[in-house]
Amino acid sequence: MTYSIPKDFLWGGAVAAHQLEGAWQTDGKGPSIADVMTAGANGVPRQITDGVKPDKFYPNHEAIDFYHHYKDDIKLFAEMGFKSFRTSIAWARIFPQGDEEQPNEAGLKFYDDLFAECHKYGIEPIITLAHFEIPYNLVKKYGGWRDRRVIDFFIHFATTVFKRYKEQVKYWMTFNEINNQTDYKEQFLMATDSGLVLEPDDPESEALMYQAAHYELVASALAVKIGHEINPEFKIGCMLNVSPLYPATCKPEDTFQSLKAMQRRYWFGDVQALGHYPRHMEAFFQDNGLRSDITAEDRVVLKEGTVDYIGFSYYNSTTIAAQENNPEFHFVGPEAIQENPYLTTSDWGWPIDPLGLRYSLNWLADHYHKPLMIVENGLGAKDEVTAEGKIHDDYRISYLKAHIQAMKDAIEKDGVSVIGYTPWGCIDLVSAGTGQMSKRYGFIYVNRDDEGNGSNKRLKKDSFYWYQKVIATNGEDL
Ligand code: P53
Numbered sequence: 001m002t003y004s005i006p007k008d009f010l011w012g013g014a015v016a017a018h019q020l021e022g023a024w025q026t027d028g029k030g031p032s033i034a035d036v037m038t039a040g041a042n043g044v045p046r047q048i049t050d051g052v053k054p055d056k057f058y059p060n061h062e063a064i065d066f067y068h069h070y071k072d073d074i075k076l077f078a079e080m081g082f083k084s085f086r087t088s089i090a091w092a093r094i095f096p097q098g099d100e101e102q103p104n105e106a107g108l109k110f111y112d113d114l115f116a117e118c119h120k121y122g123i124e125p126i127i128t129l130a131h132f133e134i135p136y137n138l139v140k141k142y143g144g145w146r147d148r149r150v151i152d153f154f155i156h157f158a159t160t161v162f163k164r165y166k167e168q169v170k171y172w173m174t175f176n177e178i179n180n181q182t183d184y185k186e187q188f189l190m191a192t193d194s195g196l197v198l199e200p201d202d203p204e205s206e207a208l209m210y211q212a213a214h215y216e217l218v219a220s221a222l223a224v225k226i227g228h229e230i231n232p233e234f235k236i237g238c239m240l241n242v243s244p245l246y247p248a249t250c251k252p253e254d255t256f257q258s259l260k261a262m263q264r265r266y267w268f269g270d271v272q273a274l275g276h277y278p279r280h281m282e283a284f285f286q287d288n289g290l291r292s293d294i295t296a297e298d299r300v301v302l303k304e305g306t307v308d309y310i311g312f313s314y315y316n317s318t319t320i321a322a323q324e325n326n327p328e329f330h331f332v333g334p335e336a337i338q339e340n341p342y343l344t345t346s347d348w349g350w351p352i353d354p355l356g357l358r359y360s361l362n363w364l365a366d367h368y369h370k371p372l373m374i375v376e377n378g379l380g381a382k383d384e385v386t387a388e389g390k391i392h393d394d395y396r397i398s399y400l401k402a403h404i405q406a407m408k409d410a411i412e413k414d415g416v417s418v419i420g421y422t423p424w425g426c427i428d429l430v431s432a433g434t435g436q437m438s439k440r441y442g443f444i445y446v447n448r449d450d451e452g453n454g455s456n457k458r459l460k461k462d463s464f465y466w467y468q469k470v471i472a473t474n475g476e477d478l
Helices: 066-080 105-120 136-142 149-164 178-182 187-194 205-230 252-274 279-287 296-304 354-368 394-412 462-472
Strands: 010-014 084-088 124-130 171-175 235-241 245-247 309-313 318-320 372-376 418-421 444-446 458-460
Touching: 010 066, 010 124, 010 372, 066 105, 066 458, 066 462, 105 124, 105 149, 124 149, 136 149, 149 205, 171 205, 178 187, 178 205, 178 235, 178 252, 187 205, 205 235, 205 252, 205 296, 235 252, 245 252, 252 279, 252 318, 252 354, 309 354, 354 372, 354 394, 394 418, 394 462
Parallel strands: 010 084, 010 418, 084 124, 124 171, 171 235, 235 309, 245 318, 309 372, 372 418
Antiparallel strands: 444 458
C-alpha cells in the first residue's frame, strides 16, 4: 500500500450530454427536461416551460455543438493528456420518448463513435446514465420519477447501453447528484433530478421527493446488479453532490443542526453504498408520517445492488445555523445558510474552500469505506480573450491547484483512496444552474455567448497548459 496518487490515476475532465452536445433533435433525439429550460442569469432562476415555446431561448438546444465537434474536442483532451473523460449518455437519444421498446439506432451509433474516438487516444470513458436529462415524455406522461413504472424504462435504457458498450465502457455512474433534491422546495433541483415539475410551495413536494428518490435508488441498485451480470468487470458508482455543512458557530444547536443536515443530505449515499436506509431516516419517515411505497422486494434489491465506488462533485462547503422555528432540527434550506467569514467566494457567490475537499474525502472514506472518485470540481468564472486570442485564467489555475493539493493531502496524509479526478466543464459549456455560457469552467474556451451567438471556435486557455503539466507529472508539479 502506498500513500500517493496511483500510477493509473484517472486524470481527466467531466461534462454532461445536455450541457454540450446540442443537436437536440438530430438523428431522432427526443426532447428531455433540459430542452424546456430557458436561460437564467446570476441570481435569476431558469424557467421550466410547458413544452418548447417558440418565443423562448433554450441554451441546451445547441449548446456548444459537441455533437459535431467531438473529434476535435477529444483530440484537445488527448493533447492535455487526459486518461479519462466523464460524460453522460443522453437518454432521449437512445429512447426518444423514454417508454418505447426499440432503441434509436442513430443515437446508439453516436456513442459508439464517441467512445471509439476516446479509445483512439487511450482515454477511458466514464459514463453517467442519468445526468439531469430524463426524456420529456416521461415527465408529461408519468409525472417523472413519482411513477414506479419509470424504474422499468430506466432499466431498459441502462441494460441497452450496458450491452451495447460492454467492451468500450468500464466505469459507470447511475444518477448524477441524486441528493440535490434534498432541497425539495427548489423547482430546478426537483426537475433535474427527478423530472418533477412542481410549484415551489407544493405541499406534497417533500413526500414526492422521498418517493421519487426511492424509485431512483431502486433503479440504481438494479442497474448495478444487471451491469455486473452483463460485465463483471464493470465499476458502477453513485454520484453525490458533496458540500459539507459546517456549523456557523460552536453553539451546540448550530453544531447539531449541521449534523442533522448532513444526515438529511447524504443518506442517499448510505443506501447506495451500504445497501439500506439508515436508521435516522427510518425514524424521520415514521415521525413525520412520510410513507413512501417501499416494498420488502425493494429492500432486497437495495442490499444486492451496492455501488463499487463513490463518485462525487465538490465545489464548495456550506455554513449553516440552527433556526429558532425548527426545534427538531429538520432539513433547512437556503434560509439557514450563513456567510463564512473565513472564505472568499466566486463571482457567482460560491464559497472557495479547498480544505473542504479534504474534509469531504475524509468524511466519505469514513462512512463508506469504498474508493472515491472526484468527478466534478472547478471554478465557474468569466474569461476575457486578449487581442492575441489568449485567456489568462490564473484564478482558475489557483482554484484547481489548491483543490488538487487538498486531494493529495487526503491521499498522502489521511490515507484516503481516490481513483480519479475529472474537473467539471473541461471545455466551456452551458451552466446547469443558470443556463449561461459566461459561467465558464473550461481549460478550453468556446466562442459562444449567453444569447447563443458566436463562432463556436475553441481556444486553449492558460489552464490548458497548466493541467497538461499536472497530468504529465501525475500531480507532482502543480
Ligand atoms: P453550474 C447545483 C449545486 C451544485 C452543483 O454547476 C450543481 C448544481 C446544479 O446547478 O450541478 C453540478 O453549471 C452538475 C453539473 C453542473 C455543475 O455542477 O450551475 O452536476 O451539471 O453544471 C456546475 O455552475
